Amino acid sequence: MVGSAGRTQRSDSLASIESRRCPFSTKRSPIIRGRTEGVGQIERVMQNPRTKESRKARRVSLSCRLFFFGENDFEGEAKVLDISFSGCCATSEIEMIVGMRFKLSIFLPDGHPWPLRVDDAVVRWIQDKNFGLEFLSIRPAQLSRVQAFIMKKR
Numbered sequence: 001m002v003g004s005a006g007r008t009q010r011s012d013s014l015a016s017i018e019s020r021r022c023p024f025s026t027k028r029s030p031i032i033r034g035r036t037e038g039v040g041q042i043e044r045v046m047q048n049p050r051t052k053e054s055r056k057a058r059r060v061s062l063s064c065r066l067f068f069f070g071e072n073d074f075e076g077e078a079k080v081l082d083i084s085f086s087g088c089c090a091t092s093e094i095e096m097i098v099g100m101r102f103k104l105s106i107f108l109p110d111g112h113p114w115p116l117r118v119d120d121a122v123v124r125w126i127q128d129k130n131f132g133l134e135f136l137s138i139r140p141a142q143l144s145r146v147q148a149f150i151m152k153k154r
Contacts, residue, residue, distance in 0.1 A: 059084040060153040064109055066090050068102040068121075078131075080106060085146055087121070087134040096123050096131045104133070110149045117142055 059082040066078045066088070078092035088106070100123045105115035120137035138146070 058150065059089075060150050062109065062153075065107045067105040067115070069104075070100060070102045074100075081130065083108075083146065083150070085135075085143065085150065087124070087132060089130060089132050091130045093129065096126050098123050098126060101136075102133070104135075108145070108149055110145065110152075112145070116145055 061082045062080060064080050066080045067075065068078065069075045076092060076094040078090040078094070081089045081091060083089075083106070102121050102123075104118035104121050106118065107115045118135050118138050121133045121135050123131050124134050125132045
């Protein structure tokens with residue numbers, strides 16, 4: 001149940017989960033308030049953001065090139081491993097840092113002669129050479145293209 005001020009409450013009102021924006025980053029941090037018996041599953045999902053339960057959208061596996069462009073002429077190439085409406089997982093020899101922001105060009109194998117453009121993406125997690133990108137800003141036509149690609153792969 002969603003309550004006021006962006007809070008999610010359990011139906012028995014014993015605990016509430018609030019999402020607050022950290023003043024030092026763009027991330028929202030969960031806050032659990034009230035009695036916490038029985039919310040262990042919620043805590044585990046929040047601590048490990050890459051669990052299936054916490055996915056925002058369905059992912060499909062693929063292999064294609066990705067070019068990223070950041071501040072101060074930081075740029076590079078990666079290989080996309082999977083993609084969803086809200087982000088992708090990629091691998092690169094270039095060292096990433098959580099919080100880095102990029103513009104992306106993704107060469108989806110969908111028959112279009114030009115790459116998919118993402119205006120703003122952020123690195124959310126890193127594991128060895130793999131990293132997760134969340135799409136923060138993507139134009140409607142580009143989002144429709146990602147959605148069509150994912151629907152074809154189902």
